[in-house]
Amino acid sequence: MGLRHNLGSGFRTAFTDVVFAIADWSQDERFPEPFRDVFVENDNGWRCGDSRPGPDLAAAVVSCATIRTVERPHLLGMQPDDLLAHLTGSGVATRPSEARRILAHVIAAGRPGFPSARPVPARLARAVEATTDRTPLEVLERAVDLRDGFVKYLLRSPDGALSEAVRIPLERPGAFSVCLSSQVGCAMGCAFCATGRLGLRRNLEAWEMVAAFSRLRSEAPGLVTGAVFMGQGEPFANYDAVLKAAAVLADPCGGRIKAESISISTVGLVPAMRRFAREKHRYRLIVSLTSAIQARRDRLLPEVARWPLGELAGALRELHEAVGQRVTVAWVVLGGVNTGADEVAALGELLAGVPFRLNLIDVNDPRPDGFQRATPEELATFRDRLRSLGVPVVRRYSGGAATHAACGMLASRLVGGDRPPRDGSAGLAARC
Ligand code: SF4
Numbered sequence: 001m002g003l004r005h006n007l008g009s010g011f012r013t014a015f016t017d018v019v020f021a022i023a024d025w026s027q028d029e030r031f032p033e034p035f036r037d038v039f040v041e042n043d044n045g046w047r048c049g050d051s052r053p054g055p056d057l058a059a060a061v062v063s064c065a066t067i068r069t070v071e072r073p074h075l076l077g078m079q080p081d082d083l084l085a086h087l088t089g090s091g092v093a094t095r096p097s098e099a100r101r102i103l104a105h106v107i108a109a110g111r112p113g114f115p116s117a118r119p120v121p122a123r124l125a126r127a128v129e130a131t132t133d134r135t136p137l138e139v140l141e142r143a144v145d146l147r148d149g150f151v152k153y154l155l156r157s158p159d160g161a162l163s164e165a166v167r168i169p170l171e172r173p174g175a176f177s178v179c180l181s182s183q184v185g186c187a188m189g190c191a192f193c194a195t196g197r198l199g200l201r202r203n204l205e206a207w208e209m210v211a212a213f214s215r216l217r218s219e220a221p222g223l224v225t226g227a228v229f230m231g232q233g234e235p236f237a238n239y240d241a242v243l244k245a246a247a248v249l250a251d252p253c254g255g256r257i258k259a260e261s262i263s264i265s266t267v268g269l270v271p272a273m274r275r276f277a278r279e280k281h282r283y284r285l286i287v288s289l290t291s292a293i294q295a296r297r298d299r300l301l302p303e304v305a306r307w308p309l310g311e312l313a314g315a316l317r318e319l320h321e322a323v324g325q326r327v328t329v330a331w332v333v334l335g336g337v338n339t340g341a342d343e344v345a346a347l348g349e350l351l352a353g354v355p356f357r358l359n360l361i362d363v364n365d366p367r368p369d370g371f372q373r374a375t376p377e378e379l380a381t382f383r384d385r386l387r388s389l390g391v392p393v394v395r396r397y398s399g400g401a402a403t404h405a406a407c408g409m410l411a412s413r414l415v416g417g418d419r420p421p422r423d424g425s426a427g428l429a430a431r432c
Helices: 014-026 057-068 080-089 096-108 122-131 206-219 235-250 270-279 294-300 309-323 341-350 376-387 425-430
Strands: 037-041 047-051 138-144 151-156 162-169 175-179 183-186 199-203 223-229 262-266 284-288 327-333 356-362 393-396
Touching: 080 096, 080 122, 096 122, 151 206, 162 206, 175 206, 183 235, 199 235, 206 223, 206 235, 223 235, 235 262, 235 270, 262 270, 270 284, 270 309, 284 309, 309 327, 309 341, 341 376, 356 376, 376 393
Parallel strands: 175 223, 223 262, 262 284, 284 327, 327 356, 356 393
Antiparallel strands: 037 047, 138 151, 151 162, 162 175, 183 199
């Protein structure tokens, strides 16, 4: 006979459910012994069938429980090889082309479910629905900056964690990029950054980054052609998940974004930079330098002070040798702090022999006593001085300031961004 027990929708609680099921069933006189076919079924219709001769109910159910305690991996964090391994490992015969079709359906085409016109046989669609997670992120807020079209999203993960992502209009009409968070909060504590004042809550998983991308792309009034990991968090402090998310975004069955159009930023975690160079990725790495003077940089970016600037320059050199192109260095322009001749001289000395381009980014500090933007005159003088280095200098537009969507402002009031600085850095501008 067959015995069905509804376990609810979550695999995460499956083991507990099965244990209770054993207790329930063993005392239920309606079911004759021996049980020959024991299977359990959840809300999604997936079942763990286990035909065993004899009355060994406990062993059969525990066998199911053992299988079911493996958490369902999220489909949005997978590439075709991952899905193929997952399904075949779960005993579901799958061809590589079927795994590709499933992910192209769900991620590339952005269709969360499997309607009757499904891309694979019903048996396989059911197995995917039952053994993988496809929970989306919930959108709590959309804040549109009417001046420049930036849209900041506040997203909630299933465990309640809040993160933010920003849709960025590109110069080409109808083209967009998305700025993704890699962590909930950030442990780096950069003096000019609102996210840094949150502290770190947790890392985001690869699927959460892909889910944020998918959500923003689905609502974009045009084509999303790029992605930048420059939202909340230090991407290299969550290296594996960020690189996995980037791989899914670049996958032809995933986000279908050109690898060269995916940028990852870091404040300079040297070991991770070296790893990135060794792995020879095609994504663009943007390294935030912001000061070439050790003592000043240590105050501005305290968590990376453990790696002296000489080590950072060595990692940038390795990166250049690995990719054979100019490396990209970012400089958050802090009026009256890091725009002087001393910085330009130190920068020239530090990166002598390393081909680089410099992205200047205006600081966005909403605190009344926080860092100020450079005046137009100060900025012009700084750029004139930088020309002496003979490197391309680009001023990057950092939009969305009106909705706190700009660089350094991602710290929603819902996740505590209105708290006072944990490190008393509000007055730091005066000390740098
Ligand atoms: S600038 Fe980036 S690394 Fe620094 S605190 Fe902000 S989010 Fe973290």
